[in-house]
Amino acid sequence: MNARITTHSSLTGLRDELRLLAHRAGLPVETRYRLALSASHVAADELAAGRPVLLETVPPQPPRPAAGPDAGGGAGGGESEGEGDALTVRLHLPYAPEGPSLEGLPLPAEQTPGPAAVWRLPAPAGPPPREAGRPQPAELLEEELSTAVERMDALAEDHRQLKHELSETNSGVLALYVQLEERDEQLRQAHGRMLRQLEDALRPPPVAVDGLEMAVHYEPAEKDAPTGGDLYDWFVLPDGTVHITLVDALGHGLTSTRAALNVTHAVRTLALEGHPLDSLVARTDEVLATFDHELMATVQVVRIDPRTGELAMANGSHPPALLVRGGDGAGSLLEARGRGIGFPLPGSEKLLYDRLGPGDLLVLYTDGLTESRRDPREGEQRLVRAARRHRALPIAELPAAIAEEMHTVVLHPDDTVALTVRRSRP
Structure with a gap:
């Protein structure tokens, strides 16, 4: 077939012509409407301006026979079908000032010199469908x-x-x-x-001894790591006196736990060997300094005679103990001066003595209980009020109740030990 050229002045006529040609060529329906949409997009501006466009179509040619080995038609000759030509559609814009934009067309087109677009469509397999009439x-x-x-x-x-x-x-x-x-x-x-x-x-359980009620509450800074550098130890000496050690080693986690264990074990060993109370802190530093040069810990050592209530305390940089009287509830801080393990000139400067009367309450603690706010002194005053408020509770509930009230506001969490000793009433 020869090329066919038609002139179009409307989009409707252009689309109808393309649909009919594509239908006769046997192109798939999807290719047909993509071709119509693409050509309409290219010609729209020209037709809107009143300038006609030219549609040139070259229908697919029938497949050409391929010559066999004997091209002259000898006995061994044969023919096979070759590939058919593509349907070619050229859309000319003869009056357009410049070439059309072919970006984003539903059916991609070739850019040619001059204002035109070309679509080369593969010939479908098999013969075109026969129509009873012009659709x-x-x-x-x-x-x-x-x-x-x-x-x-x-x-x-x-x-x-x-x-x-x-x-x-x-x-x-x-x-x-x-x-x-x-x-x-x-x-x-x-x-x-x-x-x-x-x-x-x-953490050993409370000591069972007549004349004293004892309980302890421990709260770690990190819930997933309930071990730290705050430890305690309590036991009964051969003379019947109750010995209590409270330690706060520098740091957190297992490293500080090991350091605190070393201190409590050293104090226990020295106390059972009979070393006097006023030398325990300094002697403990001497023992531990030989194999742990980086250990730093505050330590508080308390001795209580459960029969008389007599109390003696040695201290090394540890927070003061709190004594709340059982009668009028008056609270006072028992502060013995001294420097802790690993500090310069470690040891307790002197012992502090007092006496627990019936119903009197002694609160020993680490700084995590009172330093939850910026001012430790303010924390100590809050501790006095909390201990007075809860002093009548059963001893097993008392340290946890004090800690709960103290930790209503926490600026920097720290391991906390709250240990309570109350002298029994007759």
Whole structure:
């Protein structure tokens, strides 16, 4: 077939012509409407300005026979079909001042010299469909719309299937996430149980002795690491006196726990060997300095005679103890001067003596109880008020109640030990 050129002054006529040519050439319906939309986009400005456009089409040529080995038609000769030519559509804009923009067309076009666009469309496999008559433009448009609807339905189904698969994948991921969370929670619980067992091993239960009620509350700075540098020790000396040691080693975690254990063990050993109370802090520093040069800790050592209530205290840089009288509830801080383990000139400068009367309450603690705010002195005054308010509670509840009231405002959390001793009433 020869090339065919038609002149068009409207978009409707251009589209109808392209649809009919593409239909006769047997092009797929989707290619047909993409071609019509692309040509309309290229010609729209020209036609809107009243300038006609030219449509040149070259229909696909029939396949050319391929010569066999005997090109002259000998006995062994044969023929096979070659590839058919492409349908070529050229849209000329003879009056356009410049070439058209071909960006973003539904069917990509070739840019040619001059104001024109070219589409080269592969010839379909097999012969073009036979038509009973010339189809009407409305019929072709309806066919294209039907194909577009089917395409949209297929895409919608693909989208639905993809959402379903994605939902199943998300469900699987969520189930896996839940399993991981459950496993993580199990590990956390196991870790917590192990650390609590370690904590119980490090912190001895209260001493059972007639004449004294004793209880302790420990609160770590980090809930997931219930060990730190705040430790205590209490036991009964051979003469019946109750010995209490309170230690706050520098730092947090297991390193500070080891340091605090070294101090409590050294003090216990020296006390059981009979070293006097006023030399315990300095002697402990001498013992530990030989193998731990970086150890620093505050320490408080208290001796109480449960029969008479006589109290003696040695101190090394530790916060003062609190004594609340059982009668009128008057509170006073018992502050013995001295320097702690690892400090310059370690040791207690002198012993502090007092006496616990029936119902009197002694509160020993580490600085995490009172230094939750910026001013330690303000914390000590709050401690006096809290201890007076809760002094009548059962001894097992008393230290935790004091700590809870003291920690209503915490600016910088720290390990906390609150240890209470109350002399029993007759």
